[in-house]
Amino acid sequence: MIFKNILVTGGAGFIGSHLVRLxxxxxxxxxxxxxxxxxxxxxxxxxxxxxxxxxxxxxxxxICDYEAMLKLLKDYEVDAIVHLAAESHVDRSIEEPFVxxxxxxxxTLSLLEAAKTVWQKEDNxxxxxxxxxxxDEVYGSLQDNDSLFxxxxxxxxxxxxxxxxxxxxxxxxxxxxTYALPILISNCSNNYGPYQFPEKLIPLFINNIRHKxxxxxxxxxxxxxxxxxxxxxxxxxxxxLHKGIVGQSYNIGGFNEWKNIDLVKELINCTDxxxxxxxxxxxxxxxxxxxxxxxDLRYAIDSTKISKELGWKPVYDFPSGLEQTVSWYxxxxxxxxxxxxxxxxxxxxxxxxxx
Ligand code: NAD
Ligand code: TYD
Numbered sequence: 001m002i003f004k005n006i007l008v009t010g011g012a013g014f015i016g017s018h019l020v021r022l023x024x025x026x027x028x029x030x031x032x033x034x035x036x037x038x039x040x041x042x043x044x045x046x047x048x049x050x051x052x053x054x055x056x057x058x059x060x061x062x063i064c065d066y067e068a069m070l071k072l073l074k075d076y077e078v079d080a081i082v083h084l085a086a087e088s089h090v091d092r093s094i095e096e097p098f099v100x101x102x103x104x105x106x107x108t109l110s111l112l113e114a115a116k117t118v119w120q121k122e123d124n125x126x127x128x129x130x131x132x133x134x135x136d137e138v139y140g141s142l143q144d145n146d147s148l149f150x151x152x153x154x155x156x157x158x159x160x161x162x163x164x165x166x167x168x169x170x171x172x173x174x175x176x177x178t179y180a181l182p183i184l185i186s187n188c189s190n191n192y193g194p195y196q197f198p199e200k201l202i203p204l205f206i207n208n209i210r211h212k213x214x215x216x217x218x219x220x221x222x223x224x225x226x227x228x229x230x231x232x233x234x235x236x237x238x239x240x241l242h243k244g245i246v247g248q249s250y251n252i253g254g255f256n257e258w259k260n261i262d263l264v265k266e267l268i269n270c271t272d273x274x275x276x277x278x279x280x281x282x283x284x285x286x287x288x289x290x291x292x293x294x295x296d297l298r299y300a301i302d303s304t305k306i307s308k309e310l311g312w313k314p315v316y317d318f319p320s321g322l323e324q325t326v327s328w329y330x331x332x333x334x335x336x337x338x339x340x341x342x343x344x345x346x347x348x349x350x351x352x353x354x355x
Contacts, residue, residue, distance in 0.1 A: 001241070003079045005076050006031070007073070007076065012047065016085075020047060028054075032057070086107075087100045093160035101160075104167070104168050115130050130172065130183045134188075135188060139156060141156075150305075151187075151251055184240055189300075190299070192229060192325055193321070202267065210330065213285070217260060218260070222260070224259050253303045255301075267326070268283055
């Protein structure tokens with residue numbers, strides 16, 4: 001598949017910015033349109049290195065604004081949508097479920113309806129793609145140590161975040177089954193890497209270790225997550241977009257499970273080493289705190305299908321991926337300070353309002 005105009009929603013966020021960079025670099029003859037509302041999690045500084053490229057365009061908009069989505073799809077003659085825009089943090093979803101339903105469910109529906117309305121009028125509309133980026137959290141929680149989520153696992157979300165993502169995935173599938181909208185879905189495990197908002201475990205803890213602040217481990221730290229480097233995820237997204245079979249979903253994960261407490265110890269050792277401290281000297285920062293409500297015990301992905309059918313496999317091994325990530329955060333304290341102070345929001349609001 002070759003696309004002329006790819007719309008990436010949520011391109012100023014963590015995964016979206018890595019995807020936009022990959023697409024802008026790899027497809028110089030394709031226009032990459034980054035649509036983002038710039039919530040607290042959206043940060044155009046993540047894309048400073050490519051913002052002047054001829055095939056990159058930024059549009060500030062809200063996916064929930066149906067009229068704006070219609071206009072944008074027409075004006076830019078969009079032939080593929082990679083939909084990442086979402087509220088993404090489980091802890092926030094427990095506090096603010098309405099916001100999650102609004103953005104993740106209603107926003108996805110608004111985009112689906114706009115795509116259907118605009119594309120259906122075109123002769124070649126089966127060559128378009130609506131690609132929903134989803135999470136393994138829609139499958140719920142594994143209670144044993146061996147089983148894995150596959151593409152046919154049942155959806156059993158537990159948190160307001162995963163319930164909203166699951167609902168959005170169901171709408172995407174419904175648009176395929178009802179209106180023949182050419183859709184793709186992928187469900188990925190936990191991502192790590194540069195530019196992740198420091199509310200998520202890995203960047204939050206690296207920053208805290210640096211500043212000798214406590215590390216709040218939920219419950220006993222026995223929950224298990226399957227970690228994948230964000231660059232491996234966006235390489236998979238590129239493959240699914242260009243080679244995936246319409247109507248199918250693909251699981252993406254690195255067969256890389258870690259118990260939270262073991263990961264935290266690994267992070268402390270790595271961060272201490274890179275800061276020139278004695279390895280492990282910050283172990284006493286670990287503080288066990290009250291567990292997250294409804295905390296899923298274990299996520300683990302079987303990514304055999306995407307490997308066999310599309311030839312994807314992760315490039316990063318975990319120790320080198322983690323070391324690269326810790327180094328990046330330690331070298332980008334200014335980025336961390338900006339996103340935690342909110343200063344970048346004011347800066348870019350001004351810049352775009354003045355254009
Ligand atoms: P993120 O929170 O870093 O970024 C989300 C982006 O969406 C931000 O730039 C934000 O400004 C934008 N956004 C939010 N609401 C919007 C709206 N109404 N209109 C337009 N833009 C809006 O999230 P992320 O971690 O990069 O996740 C991106 C996607 O990937 C999400 O859909 C998430 O569910 C999915 N996902 C994430 C992970 C992970 O580990 N982070 C794993 C699997 C799937
Ligand atoms: P997180 O990065 O929020 O991702 P998700 O909830 O989507 O898996 O959390 C990863 C794991 O780390 C999860 O089991 C919750 C746990 N956690 C803590 O123990 N302490 C923290 O401060 C955070 C943010 C997460």
